[in-house]
Amino acid sequence: MATAMAATAAERAVLEASLRFTLSCSGTGTEAPAKQENFILGSCSTDQVKGVLTLQGDALSQADVNLKMPRNNQLLHFAFREDKQWKLQQIQDARNHVSQAIYLLANRDESYQFRTGAEVLKLMDAVMLQLTRARNRLTTPATLTLPEIAASGLTRMFAPALPSDLLVNVYINLNKLCLTVYQLHALQPNSTKNFRPAGGAVLHSPGAMFEWGSQRLEVSHVHKVECVIPWLNDALVFFTVSLQLCQQLKDKISVFSSYWSYRPF
Template identity: 80%
Template sequence: MATAMAATAVERAVLEEEFRWLLHDEVHAVLRQLQDILKEAALRFTLPGSGTEGPAKQENFILGSCGTDQVKGVLTLQGDALSQADVNLKMPRNNQLLHFAFREDKQWKLQQIQDARNHVSQAIYLLDNRDENYQFRTGAEVLKLMDAVMLQLTRARNRLTTPATLTLPEIAASGLTVVLGGPVPAQPSSCLPARPQRMFAPALPSDVLVNVYINLNKLCLTVYQLHALQPNSTKNFRPSGGSVLHSPGAMFEWGSQRLEVSHVHKVESVIPWLNDALVFFTVSLQLCQQLKDKISVFSSYWSYRPF
């Protein structure tokens, strides 16, 4: 009995020494690794030429799709904003080629990139917000920090991997495509209500909606072509809900008009530095989870939690 108790005491002493080493040494090594990785991720969002050196560098992305040649163009990304757009749209009804571009005084903010960058900055702040000689006293303290960092990293990743689901009226009312009120050029060929266009010159036809978003590491442009449903239409009108990408046949109301999507064109281009950022997020989350697992393993050796 005495021998067993002695063995237990020795084992406990060894485990406590290993746990102290984990808190005082390995935790700090992991935190330094996390800091290095996340600062590399932050650099991907701070493009060369940004900050005090002047405006962010402009990057041109050629839009393409293996399934359609109805839409072609180039989007210019400057930091977290689209500074230029140059798009050609071939109308399927008459093969008319339309060209539209951003007005020179307009940019379109990509909120997904801005939010992801802000979450990375917050994660770095959480890791940096202590003295270099700070010593963790308990495992619970480490777990709390890891949970907070992982929350910011998960939010950053989700902002890029999960585009917003929008209804067609929300797309129609966005500043990218249309706004309510104000003058609009006459478009006698369109059967839809006139709607002013803020971003584009020349103005988009009123039977065209445009949406731009980030999906994983890709910059995506979706063009919806619409037609009005006649009051005597026999179609069963069912307004569509929110979606990242609406399909032909989707319906919605705009003012007093009922509209239906007739054609959908999606083109995209890969943003290499967003792919890098997503890899950094994944590696960082794995490091956080591994450290949490090591901390938690020690609880199985005691009937009480030593942290």
């Protein structure tokens, strides 16, 4: 009975985490589209980039970005094409891992009774693995090379098209939606700079170099703006709560197993 109650508590916490994604998880029977939310991006260190991103579940449905060029103060404006959406793979992957955790917890009859402590431990290990993977997708953005960013479909989302000397990347970091704009300049063939292509990184620094097509390019300016997504913050909290409940249940099972296996002489 105690194990069933604890498992139910863990299931409730995981369900709560899934609701924070504002997306219906598979098998819930509620497939209403996620609402649109507008987020204003900003930074305390720069006003070179300002923008509004519209998030709908795990996709960016609209983007409106203004960039003030440092050298001549020229103002560039670019926005998503009306027929385009950009999937945020991190949110989608995290949602899928949460859905799998719920499936593992709920895929049994209500009258089902766990037979052994080992059975519960195995279930909790599987659930915790999915929850950890979900949390890691939000807390650990992908490290990308500059050519990978340049080749991303995100660069083709905008109208008017991005200038050839700009790169854009969007990602989730913890509870924040981040937008990074890289300004580039071409290295001349007779440049005396030692060309060393940069490796993968979440955020590249000025001076990072890469080769794209027949050109060698260098990052001259980096502009990063971000905003907090409240429901992502809630989801991270419930991931922590869910993992704690699962671990507490594992600890209790281990204690009881040790007690029942004890044989005094």
